[in-house]
Amino acid sequence: MPEMTLIDAVRMAMDEEMARDPNVFIVGEDVGVRGGVFRATVGLFDKYGPERVIDSPLAELSIVGVGIGAALYGMRPICEIQFADFIYPAFNQIVSEAAKMCYRSNGDWTVPMVIRAPYGGGIGGGLYHSQSVEAFFTHVPGLKVVIPSNPYDAKGLLKSAVRDPNPVMFFEPKKGYRLIRGEVPEGEYTVPIGPAQVTRAGADVSVFAYGMMHHYTLQAAEKLAAEGVDVEVVDLRTLYPVDRETILASVRKTGKALIVHEDNLTGGYGAEIAATIAEHAFQDLDAPVRRLAGPDVPGVPFSHPLQDWFMPNPDKIAAALRELAAF
Amino acid sequence: MPEMTLIDAVRMAMDEEMARDPNVFIVGEDVGVRGGVFRATVGLFDKYGPERVIDSPLAELSIVGVGIGAALYGMRPICEIQFADFIYPAFNQIVSEAAKMCYRSNGDWTVPMVIRAPYGGGIGGGLYHSQSVEAFFTHVPGLKVVIPSNPYDAKGLLKSAVRDPNPVMFFEPKKGYRLIRGEVPEGEYTVPIGPAQVTRAGADVSVFAYGMMHHYTLQAAEKLAAEGVDVEVVDLRTLYPVDRETILASVRKTGKALIVHEDNLTGGYGAEIAATIAEHAFQDLDAPVRRLAGPDVPGVPFSHPLQDWFMPNPDKIAAALRELAAF
Amino acid sequence: MEVTAELKRDMFWHMLLSRRLDERAWVLHRQGKIAFHISGIGQEAAQVGAAFALRRGEDWVTPYYRDLALMLCLGYTPRDFVLSLMGKREEPNSGGRQMPSHWSLRSANAVSHSAPVATQAPHAAGIGLAIKMRKEDKVVLTTIGEGSTSQGEWYEAVNWAAIHALPVIFLVENNQYAISVPTDKQMAVKSAADKACGLGLDGRMVDGTDVFAVYAVMSEVVAKARSGGGPSLIEARMYRITPHSSDDDDRSYRTREEVEENKKRDPILVARTQLLESGVLSARELEEMESRAKAMVDDAVAYAEKAPYPAVEEAAYPVYVEEVRRA
Amino acid sequence: MEVTAELKRDMFWHMLLSRRLDERAWVLHRQGKIAFHISGIGQEAAQVGAAFALRRGEDWVTPYYRDLALMLCLGYTPRDFVLSLMGKREEPNSGGRQMPSHWSLRSANAVSHSAPVATQAPHAAGIGLAIKMRKEDKVVLTTIGEGSTSQGEWYEAVNWAAIHALPVIFLVENNQYAISVPTDKQMAVKSAADKACGLGLDGRMVDGTDVFAVYAVMSEVVAKARSGGGPSLIEARMYRITPHSSDDDDRSYRTREEVEENKKRDPILVARTQLLESGVLSARELEEMESRAKAMVDDAVAYAEKAPYPAVEEAAYPVYVEEVRRA
């Protein structure tokens, strides 16, 4: 099985889906000859032409709005938002339109669409090239929200997203684009949207994470193993609708839960997981439900010492685990 | 002390603040001669003229963006969004600009601005005239988020919001506009942004609510009192930054917590409160942390039986309280 | 493109039916039988003229809330309308989920419409893009109020269509008010059609009280779009004869004299006079039409009043396509 | 508005200083001393011509990231710039919080700029509104790339300014690319100045490689705005001589020949030739300027390299105005 980077897996998924279904097309800024600013679409313009790999005007609202229109017509757009930080101009189209279309028309109109966006910090991007935006969308019924943490899942989940009849927000951990490598089979496979995955079984503490933070959590879990603490790691993968069963089963086993994300703490995605555990696994809990997240400042600052202060990392995760294990 | 409706109190606050400070002005759709579609600004156009009560073009993005510009210059804009449901076009300006301005400029630039919007359901407004949008903004450091539940607070908090040097999101429970009445002193007073208020002391269960749901919660608490259950009710008032101390003190006393909001459950504001309790009052909890919220559908449906299904009400709150009390 | 007498009568019939149905809605509102109505009175000529220029049922439409006459031309029935006024289960827009006048008619390629104005414009561009990609000879019509062209959303949509020469007709129904706000507070140009020159497409003004004038202009631009000639922007100018909606009181912002003056160009009057004077329609035929319209409206009301509300459980779905249930 | 020789030399000096500083940034990047640079090379004439038409320090500016030369004219120093390239504490934009070229200079009324393009345009309209409200005779200049005029945000801002005849100059620096996307994929008109006719304000094109031409046009429209004549929209056309940023590789989307051809209109060359040929500048004076620029740039780099990073704690504030600390 060939090893590849996360971004190569993303590209492979799009390539395969475009080859499979002529309705699939890509629209976004610089996705054409430039192949995307992160090179996620390199080669696809040459292969599928300007009609299926469309350089949009610099306007996210209409990237999504036009995508919705095409999806209503039966196409399968993949809309690329260049950085997740720039998704807000499209917020109205995503939340008011894509998310509500099926419900409001009692199923007559549907929006089979994927919105891809690189997210996350630690790459020197400052306030506006580092954001995690998942919490805004995991609150919106009608959307599905997916974040892969490794190349295998990235390919399999993105293929599922393209085939999904609903709007799917697909956020890619950009710090991991080239840093996270893994084996990816050549041929056809998909990873279903929905199930979380226990990526490391353990008995003492459960950690729930996704994207880059899942990658770091596995590293932290190794450290803890060396110290005699047996950590269970759950990669949430699909954030919305979330796989409650896997989460609750894990907490029922270990009695302790830590949620990790790089988005700022308050109102972040971890709040929902913590609340779910506090409500549905209360009697199994042996310790407070802990969240480790970015601090409550308006963004990841640029200067390196400040950025380091902001970002969760394996050491910070390990420290939180130690504390929880000792409770 | 004169009794008045919640919307009258809102208007009185604006009137007094405009009289006090010539930098205060109002901008929004139909706020001028029409006096706002809910009549929140009636009379102010005549009193302060078209330069201080500005009928904007039909474009929320620029209502807020222009407001930010004026605030940067030293003005004190009150931006009215006609319905909270229509705030999304302005999302980018609120989240990327207003919220981050102070931090990103290390305090050189600040945005003293209020964004007012009526929110909430139960008024036959269907998916797009019933929304609760607070959870999107209580996740955004740099913003303050305020929701009054009665006329006294509405006036006092709005006056504080106008004087606050930061951007304040001020969401008004529109179903309560004319339904909720209360005494409001004539003269100068403010209610500080920040502190929650225990509006009913009790020993058995704590309920955390705001806006219309706080109003209903008090009614539910009365029912429970008749059944021998002593409910403590906390009106959160300032949702962000939230008054953790009052929340935790209440839970430490009662050992049981219910959070009520009409916004849909998943990723709603209640998640953060539940998570906070689960982390910081874990050892005082005698029961799972419960949330009663709107169901996870894309909006409040129009047809009456469907709307009733969606909306929390005193009976549903009472039922949840009964269950929790019996735990 | 010869306009036969029969075609003229047919257009007039749809205008008349729409008018009588719309008037009845106001009556139902006064009777307390419905909670809300937003009227198309005064805009029937523009809508019918536009609809008849399409290949109805084959071409696509993303309409806006005043388009009752347009929808009737596409196959929407008076029963459908009254059902939706009453929030009854059978109404085709949404099964009772949406407020009335939030159209959807899948069978006629009339896309589901929401309340946030201008969101339908990018959808039309996206549909146009899909039509072009599939090399079909369909066109898409999208309508909007003049106030709503202040939204960046509309600008982006028109820009897309112009850049890609998409088969989209942007029809602005300029009824001179956006709730209370007159056109000169929405734009610094004389007509929304003037906006075309800044966007690089054809712009045309037409008398929106004259159905045959609208039909003529629309037929031209539709033919142009169909043959690959690209999009057009049409402003049809008329007057909003009624208050904005049943919640509005227009006396605060316009005089009765102004309204009365403008009623002289009521499109029903204009067309009726034209048809009677040219002998296309006899007084008897007119009378027959009137009683046919009355009968249909009576039937619709009677039918809708007896029709059931949605069952409560229906409110819970379909959030996702997987949950769509057909009755 | 006579353009003295001294004024001409002063303009040229700022262009030259900006160029040498900008070139050094590229060197620093190649040396691995900085992580990111986004260049203004090729755009100095437009920026300096615009800046000199203002009452610098008194008029207001909401700039965009390529405006190094503009900022230098306003009082930003080479040290400020290199400090910010290196994320050092003392840099005036943000104290190291923002990426470089995200300008802010409170003392010069140059407003803090963020990354999401076009957000600065509504701010300019709001500042213009405030100026008008206070009956002052200031103007506000806002700059933007041509690609970014595709954003609805920009349209709404210009619309506001046009409706209210605000003293705002919208300067579009059309460097013919938005990263990889050429102008004809952003707009169906020939020039961004053509957009003015659709919005009801004056639109002018000017050769953006000729600083004196820009100065002349800008002086006119600034005078007009200052005297209550309302806003103008100027397109200055030039060529982006460098890749989009240090992260970009422009070979995928444009030929070397094209770039070389366009370098013939390098604004530094154009101005230098003009000044030397007209005798306004002697070869010796030019040499002196060059060495002065080099010395200032050397000094800036030396200074910045020694300057401290922000202390880690500083990352935590100021989220709210209450937390602002002055060093």
Ligand SMILES: Cc1ncc(C[n+]2csc(CCOP(=O)(O)OP(=O)(O)O)c2C)c(N)n1
């Ligand atoms: C984004 C958004 N903001 C505000 C509203 C509230 N609103 C509904 S209709 C309307 C006026 C629309 O005016 P216009 O576009 O001229 O259409 P008309 O109603 O006159 O046909 C407003 C402000 C809305 N529906 N959507």
Ligand SMILES: Cc1ncc(C[n+]2csc(CCOP(=O)(O)OP(=O)(O)O)c2C)c(N)n1
């Ligand atoms: C809202 C938003 N979307 C995307 C980007 C990423 N981006 C940064 S600069 C740029 C191109 C801007 O082109 P143009 O407006 O022509 O300005 P130029 O860089 O050519 O000066 C893009 C797409 C962004 N900064 N903001």
Ligand SMILES: [Mg+2]
């Ligand atoms: Mg109108």
Ligand SMILES: [Mg+2]
């Ligand atoms: Mg450019």
